[in-house]
Amino acid sequence: MTSSLAPFVIFYLGAMLVAVSRGRVRQVLMLMTPLVGAWNLYILPGDTVITYHMFNYTLTLFQTDRLSLLFGYLFHLAAFLGAIYAIHVKTTSETTSGMLYAGSALGAVFAGDLLTLFIFWELLAITSIFLIVARRTERANQAAMRYIIVQVLSGVILLAGVLMRLHDTGSLAFTHIGLDGSLASLLIFLAFGIKCAFPLLHNWLTDAYPEATPSGTVFLSAFTTKVAVYALARGYAGTEILVYIGAAMAMFPIFYATIENDLRRVLSYSMINQIGFMVVGIGLGTELAINGAISHAFNDVIFKALLLMSMGAVLHRTGKINGSELGGLYKSMPWTTVFCIIGAASISAVPLFSGFVSKSMVMAAALEEGHGWVWLLLLFASAGVMEHAGIKIPFFAFFAHDSGIRCKEAPTNMLIAMGLAAAICIFNGAYPWLLYSMLPFPVDYSPFTAPHVVTQMQLLLFSALAFTILKLTHVYPPELPGINIDAEWSYRMGLPRAIRGIKAVFGPIDRGLRTAGMNLIHSTIGTVVRHHGPGGTMARTTLVGSMVQWVIILLGVYLVLYLIGPA
Amino acid sequence: MTNPDAPSEKQYLFDNPKNVRRVILGLYIACAIAFAADFFIDRHVEHPWESLFGFYGVYGFITFTILVLGAKEMRKIVMRKEDYYDK
Numbered sequence: 001m002t003s004s005l006a007p008f009v010i011f012y013l014g015a016m017l018v019a020v021s022r023g024r025v026r027q028v029l030m031l032m033t034p035l036v037g038a039w040n041l042y043i044l045p046g047d048t049v050i051t052y053h054m055f056n057y058t059l060t061l062f063q064t065d066r067l068s069l070l071f072g073y074l075f076h077l078a079a080f081l082g083a084i085y086a087i088h089v090k091t092t093s094e095t096t097s098g099m100l101y102a103g104s105a106l107g108a109v110f111a112g113d114l115l116t117l118f119i120f121w122e123l124l125a126i127t128s129i130f131l132i133v134a135r136r137t138e139r140a141n142q143a144a145m146r147y148i149i150v151q152v153l154s155g156v157i158l159l160a161g162v163l164m165r166l167h168d169t170g171s172l173a174f175t176h177i178g179l180d181g182s183l184a185s186l187l188i189f190l191a192f193g194i195k196c197a198f199p200l201l202h203n204w205l206t207d208a209y210p211e212a213t214p215s216g217t218v219f220l221s222a223f224t225t226k227v228a229v230y231a232l233a234r235g236y237a238g239t240e241i242l243v244y245i246g247a248a249m250a251m252f253p254i255f256y257a258t259i260e261n262d263l264r265r266v267l268s269y270s271m272i273n274q275i276g277f278m279v280v281g282i283g284l285g286t287e288l289a290i291n292g293a294i295s296h297a298f299n300d301v302i303f304k305a306l307l308l309m310s311m312g313a314v315l316h317r318t319g320k321i322n323g324s325e326l327g328g329l330y331k332s333m334p335w336t337t338v339f340c341i342i343g344a345a346s347i348s349a350v351p352l353f354s355g356f357v358s359k360s361m362v363m364a365a366a367l368e369e370g371h372g373w374v375w376l377l378l379l380f381a382s383a384g385v386m387e388h389a390g391i392k393i394p395f396f397a398f399f400a401h402d403s404g405i406r407c408k409e410a411p412t413n414m415l416i417a418m419g420l421a422a423a424i425c426i427f428n429g430a431y432p433w434l435l436y437s438m439l440p441f442p443v444d445y446s447p448f449t450a451p452h453v454v455t456q457m458q459l460l461l462f463s464a465l466a467f468t469i470l471k472l473t474h475v476y477p478p479e480l481p482g483i484n485i486d487a488e489w490s491y492r493m494g495l496p497r498a499i500r501g502i503k504a505v506f507g508p509i510d511r512g513l514r515t516a517g518m519n520l521i522h523s524t525i526g527t528v529v530r531h532h533g534p535g536g537t538m539a540r541t542t543l544v545g546s547m548v549q550w551v552i553i554l555l556g557v558y559l560v561l562y563l564i565g566p567a
Numbered sequence: 568m569t570n571p572d573a574p575s576e577k578q579y580l581f582d583n584p585k586n587v588r589r590v591i592l593g594l595y596i597a598c599a600i601a602f603a604a605d606f607f608i609d610r611h612v613e614h615p616w617e618s619l620f621g622f623y624g625v626y627g628f629i630t631f632t633i634l635v636l637g638a639k640e641m642r643k644i645v646m647r648k649e650d651y652y653d654k
Contacts, residue, residue: 258638259646331579367613375614379623380630387634399581451610458601458623465598466631468591477639483652484645492652 003043006050006062007072007110008120010037011079011103019096026095027087033099034080037106041072049112057172060112066440067294071109071230073438074298075102077424078222078305085309085417086215097130098219105223109230113172114162114188117231121158121195124224125151131216132208140211146492147208151224154194161187177235189236196228196279197272199248203488205271206256210264210321214312217264221271221308222301229278229297238285243366246283247377249276254384256486261322261479263393264311267304270389273381274300274347280378281362284369287441292361295435299354299428303346306421307393310340313410313418314397320405323392323479328402336410337398339418346425348390349382351456354425357432357447360456364445379459386463396479598624 014033018026046069050062064072079102089095104127107120125148132144164184166172177185197205209220236242253269253276260266274296281293313336314329315321330337342353349355359382366375409415428435436443470476485493531538581587605621612618619625 254634255638255641258634259642330581372614376616379626380634383627383630384634386627387631451608454601454604454608455610455623457597458605458621459627461594461598461601462624462627463631464594466628466635468594470632470635472591475639476635477642480642480646481649482646483649484642485647485651486645 001043002045003040004048004050005040005044006107007037007041007044007076008103008107010040011099011106015096015099015103018099019092030083030087030095030099031080034076034083034102037079038073038076041069041076051112054115057115059116059172061107061116062110063112064110066438067230067233068109070294070298070438070440071226072106074226074301075105075109075223078102078301079219081302081305081309081417081421082215082219082222084420085218085312085414087413088411089213089215091134091213093130094134094213094216097127097134098215100127101131101219101223103127105227108227111174114158114165114174115172117174118155118159118162121191121227122152122155124195124227125155128220128224131219132212134213134216135211137211143208143211146488147204150194150204154191157187157194158191161185161189161191174234176237179236179239179241189239192228192231192235193245195224196232197225197249197275198245199252200487202249202253202272203486206265206268206486207488209268209271210262214316218305218308218312221267221304225271225275226297226301229275229282229293232279233282233290233293237282237290239283242279242283243371243374244283246276246279246281247374247381249273249279250381251276251377251384254381254388256484257384257388258392259477259484261324261481261483263321263323263326263397264308264315266323266388266393267307267311270307270347270385271300271304273385274304276381277359277362277378280366280374284362284365284371286365286369288361288368288445289365291436291439291441291443291445292358292363292365294439295432296355296358296362298435299346299358299425302421302424302428303343303354306339306343306418306425307347307389309414309418309421310336310343310410311393311397313414316414317407317410318405322481323396324481326397326403326405327400328398329405329407330398331402332405332407333398333409335415336418337394339415339422340394340398342422342425344390344394346429348386348460349456350390350460351429351448351453352426353429354432355385356429356456357435360447360452361445383459383463386460387467390460391464391467 011033014029014036018029018033021029044062044064046064048062048064049060051058051060053059079099082098082102086095086098101124104120104123108117108124111117111120128151129144129148132140132147161184162172164182164187165177168182168184177188179185179189194201194204205225209217212220232242250273253273257266257269257273260269278293278297278300281289281296283289311321313333314326317333318326318329320326346353346355349359363375363378363382366378410418432447436445467476530536533539602621602624605624610617616622616626
């Protein structure tokens with residue numbers, strides 16, 4: 001049995017059915033859609049190409065290779081986990097948009113040309129905004145507006161780049177692009193970079209994701225940035241500047257994550273840090289590096305979803321998410337604690353957990369390619385991951401000082417979703433060969449060598465030792481309520497201030513000019529009124545008799561002049 | 568649902584300071600074992616710094632400390648009140 005249905009269609013249909021159904025039927029539909037979708041993808045023949053016509057172009061709606069297929073299965077898996085986690089959600093806009101969003105991500109990774117990619121690129125933005133708005137707070141609404149502006153901007157830049165590329169090369173094919181010095185390649189790179197959260201373009205992520213609903217953040221974390229990673233891997237593999245951009249992405253968020261109080265915002269910074277490793281891998285461009293980047297994207301989707309699910313469960317049960325207000329929750333939520341620790345171990349790349357088998361490929365490739373300094377930075381960033389995600393998240397939420405909060409354990413559906421994600425983390429960590437077999441290139445890499453395991457344990461254990469000593473000596477900074485300004489300051493504070501400054505300088509000038517203008521108009525009107533208005537000289541009405549009198553006077557004067565003038 | 572310090576509340580694992588000390592002691596022992604393992608494994612060295620004895624442990628400890636101290640200093644520059652953007 002074969003299929004010829006593009007994967008996104010199933011999610012869009014599922015979303016429509018979810019929108020009109022209620023109760024148990026809706027829950028079954030939410031769970032079945034990703035399963036039916038995955039089955040459809042499985043029976044789709046590998047050489048299927050689905051095309052459609054728009055204007056004079058034949059566009060490719062669906063086309064697959066090893067790279068897109070892996071992301072395709074990953075997105076089905078993420079949508080399934082997300083659906084279980086969100087099964088209790090009754091808000092129609094939230095459940096529907098979650099499915100449309102997952103479908104849009106699938107549309108984007110299977111897009112065979114750049115114009116189709118652009119369409120799904122924008123749909124990703126539009127469908128996901130409801131996941132943020134569904135939080136129903138003023139903060140969330142404002143963050144959602146900023147989010148959509150940045151996302152749509154990324155789409156507009158992409159469209160400009162795509163059209164220029166069409167003009168330059170005559171082709172819309174989505175193959176390797178590379179930075180070839182053309183403006184088109186630069187614009188497409190920039191559009192990918194915005195969605196990928198490149199440094200200085202990253203704040204839409206840390207701004208909006210923590211404001212979404214508990215399950216909304218889980219969905220958001222899986223798709224947008226990973227579509228961007230996929231797009232970079234397809235279009236810009238081996239572009240050297242990505243190595244340095246990626247290293248910067250891996251490094252700077254760890255500092256912000258250390259002092260951030262909102263634990264879901266810590267994980268948002270952590271996302272940028274993990275994407276940094278992937279971007280380095282894509283920039284290196286060797287088979288080992290690309291395999292590392294892609295397998296790490298797979299593992300990251302699962303362990304980041306797991307961590308965000310555990311924090312979402314905490315938010316769901318306690319209504320709080322700030323590190324300064326939490327603590328001691330292992331007493332109330334023991335299962336959530338265990339699952340969170342598994343996620344923390346996976347992201348920290350503890351041997352036998354998933355991060356270990358993928359991140360190390362990127363690092364090994366960095367050394368092989370002679371990027372010694374980048375390797376040292378990535379090793380620094382690895383200690384940083386241990387700090388903010390491996391220790392800080394579980395420690396301040398579930399241990400630390402007892403906040404006195406006693407709540408119920410997470411709902412069963414959330415525990416099942418977390419349990420499944422945790423199982424995948426351990427499975428991929430302990431038996432990576434299934435994941436390796438799906439990667440774009442054949443894998444000639446063994447993660448479980450004695451030196452690799454021992455050196456990684458040394459790095460992690462001594463990081464934990466440093467934490468313990470800093471904590472015991474009270475050097476470790478406490479969790480404090482507050483926010484940390486970042487690049488977003490430029491448009492959330494700097495730009496409004498600049499506009500106020502411009503108004504302060506040009507306001508009086510403008511006011512003066514307008515007053516002068518008004519005065520001129522007023523005086524003109526005054527003059528006209530004086531001469532032509534009621535009682536004005538020019539508007540005076542006179543009697544016929546007086547006119548006759550004036551005519552006689554004029555004729556008299558004329559006669560006198562005639563008589564005395566020279567003859 | 569909050570019920571702080573209720574006298575009848577059951578004792579949890581880390582309510583007993585002894586258990587916290589046990590975890591910390593376990594970490595010290597694990598660190599010692601991992602450090603000592605450098606004697607026994609034959610590391611394939613690609614980066615010159617890797618040849619230093621116990622490089623990964625030392626590097627992890629130092630970078631972690633730099634990170635925490637650096638971030639603490641960073642707070643002085645970037646930290647604002649929670650309603651900073653709402654004003």
